[in-house]
Amino acid sequence: MNLNLLVDEDYGIIQKIEKQQNFKGEFPLHIYIASRNDVKNIKGEMLIPMVTNGSGFSLYSKDKAIKSAVGEAIERYCCAITENHKIIYKSDEELNSCKLLLETITRYEDWQYDEPYNIFDNVRSKKKLYWVEGFDVLKEQNLWVPAELVFMPPKISKDSMNIREAISTGLAAGPTKIEALFSGIFECIERDASIIMWLKEISFPRIKNESIEEYEIQNTLKICYQLGLNVQIFDVTNNIPVPTYLVLIKNEKHVPHISIGTNCDTNQIKALKGAIEEALGCYHFYGIKCSDGKLSAPNFNDLSEINSIQDHPIYYALGYGSENLEFLENGKVKDFNPNEYEELSKEDLILYMKNLGLSIYSIDLTTKDVKNTGIHVVKTVIPELANLDCKFPLLKCARLNSVPASMNYSYNSDNFNLSPHPFP
16 A cells, blocks of 8 residues: 555545544544545546545554555545446346346335335336446356445436445455455445344344453453443354454443444454454544534434434434343353354355355446555445445345344344444
């Protein structure tokens, strides 16, 4: 990653990279923000406004925090650019070539298309939609993917099909296309595990903190304990055997009262550290947001006012909805076993997902200017996996019932936990 090619106050994709002070100075966390420039044409006309910055945090590495912030900023830049992609505008019926099957997409149940969901379209409608050329990782061939699952903001028009809310799941940057692809796959698996757990209220095992012997993790948990933070760690790995952990931080003294992080990786320690880092990163960001007096939060007494992905963690950070999390603590307690899961190779993971009947599609979003800096950006789409929502839960997903059934967890196939999820 060549920062000299990325950062310039006037002409760089990234305007500046700034170190952030820890919330209340409480925790030794490396925190950086990468601020993007607006993208304008030669006439000074706006092409891509700077909507989101990149944030990065790490307990263990300043360099990792900076790279994470830059990577997130670059991801948001690349996913907004549709030029130089093969894009067509056709209905599903009109497109006879190889394509993603719309019926496989996790989306809304038929009854959800009434108010207030009527801004979305049932995939069985005959509306046209934009398709972008992508790559079928399992079949090793090109295919067409709905563009609204790829770009942010999504490429739709007022007359085109609108399948579901746009969200960044599966969007990842890396030093190679393969590394970006697998970072995206891990995020898809992580969010699938998290939202299945939430919507079906599955009480996954809680890990005894004292059973984790890894030095850096133990030192982090010790500092949390000294600060009066209650840290709980849950193993939410489902029938895709890639270690996935959820870390819940409770704080009774001040906001944020609740902070949550999740992470997934074939290496257990790496996944666990990632979940702890994300929980502490959210503790920092939402602590500042909720205590600086500038937060224009929705009226959280009216849950219909929760409209964005950021509203969810803020809702819990402010102390609302703590009762919604009580089911998490009903699972069995177990020791951490660093050898519980086999560390799958990339090839074995792909094969395992194929055998589960899952699809994996990738779209290379790397722009020419970004590629010259040694960064690749890929959007990974795994349509059958459960996915996070901003406002409207996606209930048309076979895995919501098949996963708990396959793992022998008790669940009610007709009931869903429709409380706002807490995930950032």
